[in-house]
Amino acid sequence: xxxxxxxxxxxxxxxxxxxxxxxxxxxxxxxxxxxxxxxxxxxxxxxxxxxxxxxxxxxxxxxxxxxxxxxxxxxxxxxxxxxxxxxxxxxxxxxxxxxxxxxxxxxxxxxxxxxxxxxxxxxxxxxxxxxxxxxxxxxxxxxxxxxxxxxxxxxxxxxxxxxxxxxxxxxxxxxxxxxxxxxxxxxxxxxxxxxxxxxxxxxxxxxxxxxxxxxxxxxxxxxxxxxxxxxxxxxxxxxxxxxxxxxxxxxxxxxxxxxxxxxxxxxxxxxxxxxxxxxxxxxxxxxxxxxxxxxxxxxxxxxxxxx
Amino acid sequence: xxxxxxxxxxxxxxxxxxxxxxxxxxxxxxxxxxxxxxxxxxxxxxxxxxxxxxxxxxxxxxxxxxxxxxxxxxxxxxxxxxxxxxxxxxxxxxxxxxxxxxxxxxxxxxxxxxxxxxxxxxxxxxxxxxxxxxxxxxxxxxxxxxxxxxxxxxxxxxxxxxxxxxxxxxxxxxxxxxxxxxxxxxxxxxxxxxxxxxxxxxxxxxxxxxxxxxxxxxxxxxxxxxxxxxxxxxxxxxxxxxxxxxxxxxxxxxxxxxxxxxxxxxxxxxxxxxxxxxxxxxxxxxxxxxxxxxxxxxxxxxxxxxxxxxxxxxxxxxxxxxxxxxxxxxxxxxxxxxxxxxxxxxxxxxxxxxxxxxxxxxxxxxxxxxxxxxxxxxxxxxxxxxxxxxxxxxxxxxxxxxxxxxxxxxxxxxxxxxxxxxxxxxxxxxxxxxxxxxxxxxxxxxxxxxxxxxxxxxxxxxxxxxxxxxxxxxxxxxxxxxxxxxxxxxxxxxxxxxxxxxxxxxxxxxxxxxxxxxxxxxxxxxxxxxxxxxxxx
Numbered sequence: 001x002x003x004x005x006x007x008x009x010x011x012x013x014x015x016x017x018x019x020x021x022x023x024x025x026x027x028x029x030x031x032x033x034x035x036x037x038x039x040x041x042x043x044x045x046x047x048x049x050x051x052x053x054x055x056x057x058x059x060x061x062x063x064x065x066x067x068x069x070x071x072x073x074x075x076x077x078x079x080x081x082x083x084x085x086x087x088x089x090x091x092x093x094x095x096x097x098x099x100x101x102x103x104x105x106x107x108x109x110x111x112x113x114x115x116x117x118x119x120x121x122x123x124x125x126x127x128x129x130x131x132x133x134x135x136x137x138x139x140x141x142x143x144x145x146x147x148x149x150x151x152x153x154x155x156x157x158x159x160x161x162x163x164x165x166x167x168x169x170x171x172x173x174x175x176x177x178x179x180x181x182x183x184x185x186x187x188x189x190x191x192x193x194x195x196x197x198x199x200x201x202x203x204x205x206x207x208x209x210x211x212x213x214x215x216x217x218x219x220x221x222x223x224x225x226x227x228x229x230x231x232x233x234x235x236x237x238x239x240x241x242x243x244x245x246x247x248x249x250x251x252x253x254x255x256x257x258x259x260x261x262x263x264x265x266x267x268x269x270x271x272x273x274x275x276x277x278x279x280x281x282x283x284x285x286x287x288x289x290x291x292x293x294x295x296x297x298x299x300x301x302x303x304x305x306x307x
Numbered sequence: 308x309x310x311x312x313x314x315x316x317x318x319x320x321x322x323x324x325x326x327x328x329x330x331x332x333x334x335x336x337x338x339x340x341x342x343x344x345x346x347x348x349x350x351x352x353x354x355x356x357x358x359x360x361x362x363x364x365x366x367x368x369x370x371x372x373x374x375x376x377x378x379x380x381x382x383x384x385x386x387x388x389x390x391x392x393x394x395x396x397x398x399x400x401x402x403x404x405x406x407x408x409x410x411x412x413x414x415x416x417x418x419x420x421x422x423x424x425x426x427x428x429x430x431x432x433x434x435x436x437x438x439x440x441x442x443x444x445x446x447x448x449x450x451x452x453x454x455x456x457x458x459x460x461x462x463x464x465x466x467x468x469x470x471x472x473x474x475x476x477x478x479x480x481x482x483x484x485x486x487x488x489x490x491x492x493x494x495x496x497x498x499x500x501x502x503x504x505x506x507x508x509x510x511x512x513x514x515x516x517x518x519x520x521x522x523x524x525x526x527x528x529x530x531x532x533x534x535x536x537x538x539x540x541x542x543x544x545x546x547x548x549x550x551x552x553x554x555x556x557x558x559x560x561x562x563x564x565x566x567x568x569x570x571x572x573x574x575x576x577x578x579x580x581x582x583x584x585x586x587x588x589x590x591x592x593x594x595x596x597x598x599x600x601x602x603x604x605x606x607x608x609x610x611x612x613x614x615x616x617x618x619x620x621x622x623x624x625x626x627x628x629x630x631x632x633x634x635x636x637x638x639x640x641x642x643x644x645x646x647x648x649x650x651x652x653x654x655x656x657x658x659x660x661x662x663x664x665x666x667x668x669x670x671x672x673x674x675x676x677x678x679x680x681x682x683x684x685x686x687x688x689x690x691x692x693x694x695x696x697x698x699x700x701x702x703x704x705x706x707x708x709x710x711x712x713x714x715x716x717x718x719x720x721x722x723x724x725x726x727x728x729x730x731x732x733x734x735x736x737x738x739x740x741x742x743x744x745x746x747x748x749x750x751x752x753x754x755x756x757x758x759x760x761x762x763x764x765x766x767x768x769x770x771x772x773x774x775x776x777x778x779x780x781x782x783x784x785x786x787x788x789x790x791x792x793x794x795x796x797x798x799x800x801x802x803x804x805x806x807x808x809x810x811x812x813x814x815x816x817x818x819x820x821x822x823x824x825x826x827x828x829x830x831x832x833x834x835x836x837x838x839x840x841x842x843x844x
Contacts, residue, residue, distance in 0.1 A: 062700075063693075063696045063697045063700035063701075063705070063706065063708070064697070064700035064701045064705065065701070066697050067623075067697055067701065068623055068624070068627045068628055068693075068694040068697055068698075069620075069623050069627055071627045071628070072627075091557075091628075091690060092690065092693050092694070092697070093627075093697070165709075247682070251708070251709065252682075252689055252692075252693060252708055252709075252710055253693060253696065253707070253708045265537060266536055266537060266555060266557055267557050268537070269537055269540065269541070269558060269561065270557050270558055270560065270561045271561070272557075
């Protein structure tokens with residue numbers, strides 16, 4: 001509570017005493033039990049994804065160890081190398097448990113990675129747009145308008161068809177699709193904040209534009225960004241799954257969750273449900289958890305909803 | 308109450324009566340949409356199958372491809388070593404009412420030979436042949452050398468009207484567009500073109516003036532394009548379509564048990580095989596084990612090629628990937644076809660022997676490869692590529708797997724590299740022998756690539772051995788059937804047996820499904836032809 005901004009903020013909201021903003025935030029957040037469950041689920045999923053090479057029983061992306069002779073084993077059957085396939089194997093002979101763990105790794109990696117990059121780009125454009133105003137603002141916002149007028153899936157499809165397959169290319173496609181949401185959101189918030197007294201005083205003090213934009217304006221616009229970011233990451237994950245389901249995105253030998261679902265789709269009518277259903281559940285749980293957390297964050301960080 | 312009962316009875320009457328009335332229509336769900344209605348635009352399975360309804364050819368095959376029969380031709384014979392005489396049937400009408408005469412045949416062969424702007428031409432069947440009109444119903448086809456396979460070749464090129472309605476007289480200037488919208492789609496086949504809704508359906512209607520040998524069991528045939536495998540099966544089970552082709556191997560077992568569905572399947576003339584780059588010293592997708600480019604190409608060594616073939620467990624592919632619905636291959640055509648070698652069997656899976664061979668060839672430490680293949684052309688094509696990737700990787704040849712849609716794949720595989728050369732080093736493709744004997748794959752896949760002679764047109768590995776060319780040329784000019792058969796077998800034995808110029812994997816087995824009450828004779832040429840469906844009790 002040393003800087004001028006913080007003082008002003010706490011006065012405005014009428015909070016004093018031992019409660020720090022972080023503590024207040026945590027206690028508010030924890031009021032919704034579902035959100036807490038969601039948070040810990042994401043944490044667990046993220047841990048599993050990060051530790052994939054140590055946790056997964058087999059390496060599903062190593063062609064030399066995957067054998068087509070193991071294909072389509074039912075859950076619980078033993079593979080040729082002795083490991084039990086607890087959730088069965090897919091059409092190429094990959095252990096489903098391992099394939100899902102690695103698939104989650106790709107899904108989360110692509111989702112979070114593209115989300116963060118898009119956020120960086122979106123924030124830069126949005127802030128500049130709001131702060132500079134005038135022509136720059138109109139040009140940037142018309143670009144955003146054009147971008148938002150295309151369905152995200154369509155843009156991503158076209159990009160991936162031209163770029164080819166791979167993690168990097170999927171991230172590029174998702175960044176292109178997402179940055180405009182961030183830019184639009186932060187511009188809206190920044191336009192409101194820009195008229196506040198603390199910005200005017202900073203301008204009067206003769207601080208540089210960059211300093212005002214990134215040290216004064218940005219921190220006060222971050223709350224909505226966190227909310228949009230969380231939601232967008234969930235959106236990116238499901239978009240990536242959709243693209244993989246359509247056969248784009250990840251290469252065939254390194255299936256992400258969407259690809260696993262589409263591989264299994266072929267067998268689902270013949271009773272081999274496990275190839276599609278389990279990755280589907282994993283995807284569902286991940287996205288629902290992220291959305292639960294995102295929803296709660298929106299409630300907690302929204303000043304209008306505060307008591 | 309009474310009114311309700313009456314309505315119910317009326318409805319019942321309508322439904323039971325309308326059944327037999329519609330019985331002469333059939334809706335067939337097919338996987339692949341043809342790329343054009345122009346008969347010379349693209350020499351492609353789906354096109355040839357669809358256009359055979361609308362256009363006649365001089366000759367055609369029975370479903371099993373064991374017998375040829377005349378469609379526009381009434382008889383044919385060789386009148387000397389280099390001249391074949393074809394007599395046309397009299398009284399064949401085009402859909403616009405005009406007569407089919409020698410002029411139309413000459414026009415069609417000329418258009419096929421000089422077609423520009425298409426995707427893959429019929430030129431291999433027209434090259435080196437001169438057509439001469441003797442009278443309105445007699446044609447002579449002259450070749451430079453004796454050419455016993457002439458009748459077989461006439462099962463490919465379709466005959467269109469030289470003065471198709473709406474195209475303005477001698478229709479030199481018509482394009483594929485005129486066919487696709489129907490104005491120029493005037494043939495003499497058993498069915499007339501009605502409409503083509505791209506991406507959705509093609510509708511054909513019985514041609515009443517047809518008197519030829521092809522059956523006309525239906526008044527209207529509708530082909531619906533359903534690319535997705537589960538969707539096609541679901542459409543059949545829901546009764547949206549009466550029949551489907553390309554039943555996915557994973558659904559065959561289940562459909563067999565369904566009392567409302569009948570299945571038919573047959574071995575095709577198509578072999579699925581691998582090409583290997585044998586013309587570049589530094590092949591773009593042959594690398595060191597850790598993926599760095601090399602300036603040596605192990606695939607040039609026949610021992611290495613043989614070793615790769617031995618590393619592939621064909622039985623596993625057939626059983627696990629194809630679910631038993633395929634036959635391991637050791638040559639170009641399955642049993643029962645003319646000109647096969649009696650000696651050649653499918654290569655045995657022998658990883659130890661393969662390692663030994665690799666060592667002998669100086670590549671005991673292995674190398675890296677990338678296999679390229681289509682993912683929407685052959686049965687389970689992408690999965691086969693992946694299985695091969697696994698098998699080679701497990702034997703010390705780390706192999707990457709890249710699959711892509713067929714329209715991208717074939718362009719790149721045939722001429723994607725600089726100078727119009729094949730781009731890839733190791734590709735999975737298939738070849739269906741349209742002439743029902745091995746000379747067509749030998750000519751296209753294994754003879755030395757030579758555009759001017761029409762040889763090696765699809766030789767994407769550029770395999771080249773003068774001995775193969777010599778035996779093949781001798782075979783092509785041999786009139787005596789059994790001698791020619793022996794020579795074709797010998798050429799196969801050298802090109803595949805000794806050289807491993809390509810690696811045959813398996814022969815495709817195709818499965819068709821219909822609702823109960825319909826029958827389809829499986830066709831060895833893989834064509835889904837509406838006129839081959841017959842109602843049964």
